Amino acid sequence: MAANSMDRALRERAAAVIPGGMYGHQSTGLLPDDYPQFFARGSGAYLWDADGNRTLDLMCAYGPNLFGYADAEIDAAYVARMKAGDCLTGPTALMVELAEAFVAMISHADWAMVCKNGTDATTMALTTARAHTKKKTVVLAKGAYHGAAPWCTPRPSGVTAEDRANQVYCAYNDIESLEAAVAKAGGDLAAIFAAPFKHDAFVDQAAPDPAYARRARQLCDETGALLVVDDVRAGFRVARDCSWSAVGVEPDLSTWGKCIANGHPISALLGSDKARAAAASIYVTGSFWYASAVMAAALVTLKRVRESDYLEHIEGLGERLRRGLHERAAAAGFSLRQTGPVTMPLFLFDEDKDLRRGFFWSAEMLKRGVYVHPWHNMFMCAAMTEADIDGALDAAEGAFAALKAAEPSLEPVAKLKAVFG
Amino acid sequence: MAANSMDRALRERAAAVIPGGMYGHQSTGLLPDDYPQFFARGSGAYLWDADGNRTLDLMCAYGPNLFGYADAEIDAAYVARMKAGDCLTGPTALMVELAEAFVAMISHADWAMVCKNGTDATTMALTTARAHTKKKTVVLAKGAYHGAAPWCTPRPSGVTAEDRANQVYCAYNDIESLEAAVAKAGGDLAAIFAAPFKHDAFVDQAAPDPAYARRARQLCDETGALLVVDDVRAGFRVARDCSWSAVGVEPDLSTWGKCIANGHPISALLGSDKARAAAASIYVTGSFWYASAVMAAALVTLKRVRESDYLEHIEGLGERLRRGLHERAAAAGFSLRQTGPVTMPLFLFDEDKDLRRGFFWSAEMLKRGVYVHPWHNMFMCAAMTEADIDGALDAAEGAFAALKAAEPSLEPVAKLKAVFG
Secondary structure, X not given: OHHHHHHHHHHHHHHHHOHXXXXXXXXXXXXXXXXXXXXXXXXXXXXXXXXXXXXXXXOHHHOOOOOOEOOHHHHHHHHHHHHOOOOOOOOOHHHHHHHHXXXXXXXXXXXXXXXXXXXXXXXXXXXXXXXXXXXOEEEEEOOOOOOOOOOOOOOOOOOOOHHHOOEEEEOOOOHHHHHHHHHHHHHHEEEEEEOOOEOOOOOOOEOOOHHHHHHHHHHHHHHOXXXXXXXXXXXXXXXXXXXXXXXXXXXXXXXXXXXXXXXXXXXXXXXXXXXXXXXXXXXXOOOOOOOOHHHXXXXXXXXXXXXXXXXXXXXXXXXXXXXXXXXXXXXXXXXXXXXXXXXXXXXXXXXXOOOHHHHHHHHHHHHOOEEOXXXXXXXXXXXXXXXXXHHHHHHHHHHHXXXXXXXXXXXXXXXXXXXXX | XXXXXXXHHHHHHHHHHOHHHOOHHHOOOOOOOOOOOOEEEEEEOEEEEOOOOEEEEOOHHHOOOOOOEOOHHHHHHHHHHHHOOOOOOOOOHHHHHHHHHHHHHOOOOOEEEEEOOHHHHHHHHHHHHHHHHOOOEEEEEOOOOOOOXXXXXXXXXXXXXXXXXXXXXXXXXXXXXXXXXXXXXXOOEEEEEEOOOXXXXXXXXXXXXXXXXXXXXXXXXXXOOEEEXXXXXXXXXXXXXXXXXXXXXXXXXXXXXHHHHOOOOOEEEEEOHHHHHHHHHOOOOOOOOOOOHHHHXXXXXXXXXXXXXXXXXXXXXXXXXXXXXXXHHHHXXXXXXXXXXXXXXXXXXXXXXXXXXXXXXXXXXXXXXXXXXXXXXXXXXXXXXXXXHHHHHHHHXXXXXXXXXXXXXXXXXXXXXHHHO
16 A cells, blocks of 8 residues: 555545545546556656656646656746746737747638637637527537537536537448438538547547548538537647648638647637638637747747657657557457557457456556556657657556456456446 | 837737637727737736836736736746646646645635636536536626626627526626526526626626625525625635625635636636535536646645735725825816725726726826726736835826816727727
8 A cells, every 4th residue: 555655645635625536537536446646746758646656658648748748948938938927918929929820830720719728619619600600500429529518528417408409419430420410400500520530438449531521521511510620639649730631621610729838728729711700709718818828838839849750759659559569469368459540549458348358457557657548548749769668568568467367357347337337 | 109019010910810819808909099919028016018118007917916927936836846747647736735725715615626717617616506406597697707608708609599598687786686586597596606796897896785695695595506606806805715705605606716826827616515516526627727837826826815914915005096096086177986896996987988088098097107997897916016006196197187188079989889889
């Protein structure tokens, strides 16, 4: 217990003053019991938990960490601007520079609006589409995550039927299902929302079918609805442009967040000229949206996205990890399904419907100093090295061996019963 | 034009890449034409606009600036924590410490949840109340601002009827109107929302009638609904506790933001034990909500709220300003209505229904180095001094004289026609 005694103590204190002890996507409620809830620090690709245990972090803060925790150059830009005043009575020139930088980098974008949460950006996209079309219905893919406001949060507690009105669901990558959803919207289609690839929790990830993406574009063009690509999670880990540039489809609106200032808090809605008047007509704001320090950090981050080989670097590392894991899994007699872009991988074992193998293996990886997630896509960051990946593969070899030994006696995971029945 | 040539140039660039050139509460769209849209820096109680003009800032970033822009101690806490890693794969001990600090300071609070925008906190309050009661209807005061999500944004563009379903409006401080609204909710009341005082735009502010506050508490107790005090704007400028502690009424939920980390981006929902299970049942989250640097800044800010005489200091300055303005207005033959707490004042001229006098006078104040707002409450900060206030009063004397001279020829303000018809 010494290995996590501080974490346990913090959990006890948290249980007294935070509902449920922790909430949201960083709650360890559905992770193996020995996963730490509290961390002490992060540097580059590494995390230290509250008890001082060091791990290579394949979650990257669920996305925000693109260039390494506590990146010196990006943080210096933040601090320099903070010293001149951060949240003022109006924006600074940096807001204009940041919007110009986005417009120059993202092919479909003619304008940008900054905000704070990914959910702010997706909600603004929805509102803009409704203002543009004067229609209400939005088509979404079943199971896709677009934020945690009442209209999109994945858990129904406290949410009303009216919060979820005017929504029609389709199956991602299924053209017939998409067409049926659009037909169901009748003459009332305001928007089609699309994740850049299928990155739902608990199931295999899937690349976008180019024909599906093109059909979504076509249906929007035919009906006057707006096409929204929600790049909050995947942005800049698939392309230096909107992620659907890879399949040759331009949306009208795209939503960004997480890594665009390398973990400093900012998100954005980008749009084409078609949607500009509607975007100007909605009233959205936040106390801290126009603060300048995070914009200075974003400008350095975007410059590095444009000018460095970070993308090729994390793609190379992701391929090395995928190949190496495949070999080591096979050598140990396991079949591991590795899905999603190599920069945003998910590992699921074959014949593991209730995730008991994945849970056990993930916990064994953690014991060996590698933080992997058993059911949510992970993220590569540019601070990782080939040596880090090779170390993770050594850890995997040990974790596969431990799983092999334990497998006959593995029980279902109690805390996952609510998910898998 | 030299006095604002940089601002004009930035506005032109912004018009190309930001819808409407600027959006949200910091847009100068409804301010006098010579108000700067873009700023260069802030320090203490002062702002420098993009052209280098220095002004005493009575807006304080619309609230976030409580202890002065770029406060050295608060910012140092932010930076020290940032260097150890800010947004990680989970929270740090600071999240527990911050929740503990809130619970220790705010009488009604047994728990805390942090978020980023004030709107996050108010939306979480609404969802928590609906989860707690399994009912839908919320009673709100007409004209009160509770954020900019579709359910509460003051502008209808892009908002659907369903977004505003299950809402009943009453008049603030009007007990009969409140009772009628609750009656209209029938058996479906989930929450009564209340601003801590009436701080609506364009009209006189009003202190809460203690009888109104008590009746709201009583109606919630009778129906099982939750009472929500939205302290995002007024928090810590009226009391070191929830603002309704001044009238002896405890809410079940209170929402906080703006100044709780002196302008660093964080907001919070605080609640009583009664609402704890419901708060734990809702799914709300954000990419940056658990980042630690802002929590370090918040802990220093809260300590200063507890331990310094900042509140008495800004109350003294606010009284000095109110008294001095009254005298100077009277001497010049004007009657100025100064409403709201002295720490959050609003100035409206008598016989100025279309605000032409207020607009002219505000612009004259700005010319003399004092940034005042013609129709939104202002904010005092602890970095202000008696000399700053005396300087503002000198400016006011000049501005009243200029108004006196210009008054016979003042025209209606074109940009306010949409507001006043």
